[in-house]
Amino acid sequence: MRFDLVDLKLFTHIAEAQSLTGGAQRSHLSLAAASTRIKNLEEHVGVKLLSRSSQGVKVTGAGETLLAHARRVIRQLEQLSGDLQEYASGVRGHVRVFANTTAMSEFLPAVLRTYLVNHPDVTIDMQERLSPDIVRAVQEGMVDIGIIAGNVRTEGLEVMPYRSDRLVLATALSHPLAERRSIDFIDTLDYEFIGLPEASALHTFLNRAATDLQRELRWRVQVSNFETACRMIEANVGVGVLPESTAARHAGTMALRIVQLNDEWAERKLQICVADPEALPLFARKLVDLLVEDGLGRQD
Numbered sequence: 212m213r214f215d216l217v218d219l220k221l222f223t224h225i226a227e228a229q230s231l232t233g234g235a236q237r238s239h240l241s242l243a244a245a246s247t248r249i250k251n252l253e254e255h256v257g258v259k260l261l262s263r264s265s266q267g268v269k270v271t272g273a274g275e276t277l278l279a280h281a282r283r284v285i286r287q288l289e290q291l292s293g294d295l296q297e298y299a300s301g302v303r304g305h306v307r308v309f310a311n312t313t314a315m316s317e318f319l320p321a322v323l324r325t326y327l328v329n330h331p332d333v334t335i336d337m338q339e340r341l342s343p344d345i346v347r348a349v350q351e352g353m354v355d356i357g358i359i360a361g362n363v364r365t366e367g368l369e370v371m372p373y374r375s376d377r378l379v380l381a382t383a384l385s386h387p388l389a390e391r392r393s394i395d396f397i398d399t400l401d402y403e404f405i406g407l408p409e410a411s412a413l414h415t416f417l418n419r420a421a422t423d424l425q426r427e428l429r430w431r432v433q434v435s436n437f438e439t440a441c442r443m444i445e446a447n448v449g450v451g452v453l454p455e456s457t458a459a460r461h462a463g464t465m466a467l468r469i470v471q472l473n474d475e476w477a478e479r480k481l482q483i484c485v486a487d488p489e490a491l492p493l494f495a496r497k498l499v500d501l502l503v504e505d506g507l508g509r510q511d
Contacts, residue, residue, distance in 0.1 A: 214252075214255075214284075215248075215252075216284075216285075216288070217238070217248070218248050218249075218251075218252050219281040219284060219285060220238060220281075220285060221234060221235070221238045221240065221245055221248055221249070222234075222249065222252065222260065222274075222277065222278065222281055223278060223281050223282060223285065224237040224238050225245070225249070225261065225268060226261075226270045226274065226278050229267045229268060229269065230267045230268060231245060231246060231249070231261075231263075231267075231268055249261065256273070256277070258271070258273040259271050259273065259274075260273055260274035260277055261274055279351060279352075282351055282352040282353065283352050285352075286352045287490065289305075289492070292492075304330070304332060304333040304334070304492060304494040304495070305333070305334050305335075305336065306333060306334075306335050306336070306355050306356065306492075306494065306495045306498055307335075307336045307337075307353070307354040307355050307356075308335060308336070308337045308338075308354060308355065308356045308357070308358070308498075309337075309338055309339075309340045309344070309345040309348050309349070309354045309356075309357050309358070310337065310338075310339060310340070310345070310357070310358035311339070311340070311341070311342055311345070311358060311359060311360050311412050311413075311481070312339060312407070312411055312412045312413035312416075312454070313360065313376050313378075313413075313454040313456075313457075313479055313481065314358040314360075314373070314374070314481055315337070315339045316436075316437055316454070316457060317376065317454055317456050317457055318358075318373075318374050318481070318505070319337065319358070321505075322501055322502060322505050323335060323337070325501065326497070326498055326501050330494055330497070333494050335498075339410075339411060339412050340412055341412045341415055341416060342359040342360055342361050342363045342412075343363055345357040345358070345359050345484070346359060346363050346364070346365055346368065346484065349368055349484050349485060349486055350366075350367055350368060350486065352486065355485065355491055355492075355495045356483065356484075356485055356495065356498065356499060356502070357483070357484045357485070358373060358481055358482070358483060358484075358502075359481070359482050359484055360479040360480060360481050360482070361476060361479065361480075365482075365484055367486070368484045368485065368486060369484065369485050369486070369487065369488055370482050370483070370484045371482060371483045371484075371499075371502075371503055371506075372480070372481075372482055372483075372506060373481040373482055373483045373502060373503075373505075373506040374481045374505075374506050375478075375479065375480050375481065376454050376455055376456050376479045376481065377454070377455040377471070377472070377477050377478055377479060378452050378453065378454060378455070378472055378476075378477045378479060379452070379453060379454075379455045379458050379469050379470060379471055379472055379477070380394060380399055380450055380451070380452055380469070380470040380471075380472055381441065381444050381450065381451050381452075381453050381458045381461075381462075381467050381468070381469055381470075382444060382450045382467070382468045382470060383444060383445055383446065383447035383466065383467070383468070384466050384467070384468055385447055386402075386447055386450060386468070387402075388402065388450065388468075388470060389468040389470070391470050392470065392471065393470060393471040393472070393473050394470050394471070394472065394473065395472070395473050395474060396420060396421075396424070396452075396472055396473075396474045396477075397424050397426065399450060399452075400421060400424070400426045400427075400428065400429070402429070402449065402450050403429045403430075403431035403448075403449040403450070404417075404428050404429060404430050404431060404449050404450060404451060404452075405431060405432050405433075405434065405440045405443040405444050405448060405449040405450065405451040406428075406430055406432075406433050406434075406440065406451060406452075407433065407434065407435070407436075407437075407440065408433050408434075408435065409433065413452070414433070417452055420474070420476065431448055431449040432448055432449065437453060437454075437457045437461070438461065440453070441453070441457075441458070441461040441465055441467060442465065444467060445465045445466050445467055452472070454479070455469070481506075483499060483502050483503065483506070485499060
């Protein structure tokens with residue numbers, strides 16, 4: 212059974228867009244041409260791959276199997292191109308990384324700066340995600356490298372320790388909770404919070420933690436970065452949950468109090484995860500090696 216690469220890419224685009232039209236546009240094909248290709252592909256494999264409705268298209272069970280294999284095939288071809296890029300002038304490498312909030316804000320900037328200086332022909336697409344979503348993306352071949360935290364199932368992945376950090380409560384010096392040395396998260400929920408935007412992984416994580424306690428977070432202000440959040444906290448607008456490394460750094464220049472959170476989830480063990488290190492392009496493997504080296508150099 213033979214498959215056309217154009218068909219595999221088209222099917223992947225349609226599945227991701229959940230739209231035949233959207234997939235055709237991403238594949239630079241006319242709608243009629245895309246429809247014909249999908250019809251021929253379904254006839255070729257002998258099963259329905261897409262379920263069509265007025266709301267768009269959904270991938271069938273057989274389609275999910277094809278999608279997983281198609282993504283791996285496409286990634287392998289990209290990896291082949293990446294491994295050869297050092298031998299062909301003008302070809303650029305591209306690494307896709309998903310990471311949680313702490314890794315994105317605290318640890319990765321310095322590592323990526325070193326990496327990019329040494330690899331000027333490589334570009335990096337780095338996005339913030341929740342750890343379960345990161346694992347799924349690595350398993351499905353959507354990204355090369357994931358940085359995760361917490362107790363997440365990682366079947367089928369190569370996992371390496373990276374860094375450790377804690378989530379802590381930051382308050383103004385005059386806040387009622389400022390005198391506490393430690394506190395349970397549930398006891399903070401009577402107060403108003405300063406947080407990152409709704410799209411951030413930390414915002415979603417804290418909302419879920421509150422929901423698990425059958426409570427809701429009272430967001431007073433949402434800001435774009437940790438520095439602004441700390442300034443709002445310093446002004447006693449609200450309290451905030453931050454990575455301890457972030458809170459400690461800003462406490463050096465702002466009047467903040469750091470209160471330990473007693474909850475088990477506050478301890479953050481960050482890990483690097485990849486599907487298969489040997490299958491990664493050479494330039495991506497070098498980034499993994501640099502991350503591992505960075506983690507080893509910062510262990511207590």
